[in-house]
Amino acid sequence: MRKILPAGILVILISMVSQMGFILNADVIDGHYLTLIGVVIGLCIGVLYFIYRRKQSLKYMNVIFNLDKRPWYQQPPNYPMTFFFSILGGMIAVSLLNNMPDTGNRRVEIYKVTKMAERRIRYDFIEYLELTNEDGAITYRPKDNQSFSIGQEVEVTIEKGLLGFSQVLNAVPRNS
Template sequence: MIRGLPIGLLVISAGMISQMGFLLNADVIGGHYLTIIGIVLGVSAGLLFLVYRRRRLFRKIHIFHSSNKVPWYKKPPNHYMVFALCILGGMVSVTLINNMSDTGDQRVEVYNVTGIGEQRVRYEVFKYLRLSNGSETITYRPVDKQNFTLGEEVEVTIEKGLLGFSQVLDAKSTKRQW
């Protein structure tokens, strides 16, 4: 049972990273790279936190105590939870930094809808579109009232983020609405 614990946590962590990467960076061009940067940042922060806690523990090594009567905030950290929270925090912080400010570098391009798919995140199903202009394929999560069909041309508004990753802001059909 104990040997299966880390493998099970790795599977759960991979699922968490996949789902959070989709939720945070589905509309970002090259969002998988932004997710990887967040993961590396989170693992680095987790390692730094554990090294800091270990150094602090060795300074107070002469004090003996029973771990059963220690309050929860003085107990040693759960390493799996520390890394999960650090990875999640790294992914969220990198995404927020990329999407934080308006860089003013917006452009409008024409794409074709090449695919309509669904991504399941826990108990919700999120719809997304695969848009292609021949040389590049991007993902866009439409708003509730937006309906697109396969092969339809759409005008996509793209803005460059603070970290250099472009984000899809809006997609509108090129058909005339009467």
């Protein structure tokens, strides 16, 4: 049972990263790299937290102490929860930092709808489009009142984020 528990936690963590990466960065061009950067930053924050905690524990080490009234740095660490929340926080912080400011670097490109699909996130399905042109493929989550068909050409407004990752702001059908 003890060998299955870390594998189960790892599966849950990978599932969380995959689903949160899609929710946060589906409209970002090469958003999987932005998700990876957030995960690495979260892991670094978690490791730095445990280093700081260990330093505090050694600094205020007591030989005799009451188990009920130990300070936070002397209580047993909860590694899975700490890394879960640090990775989640790193992903959210990097995504918000990239998407928050208005850099003014907007451009409009023509894409063609090649695929309409949906992705399951917990108990709901999120619809998205795959748009392609000669430069590559991007994903776009349409708004509630937008409808597209496969093969339709769309004008896509793209803005460069603060971290250099471009995001899709809007897609409208092209007037031919």
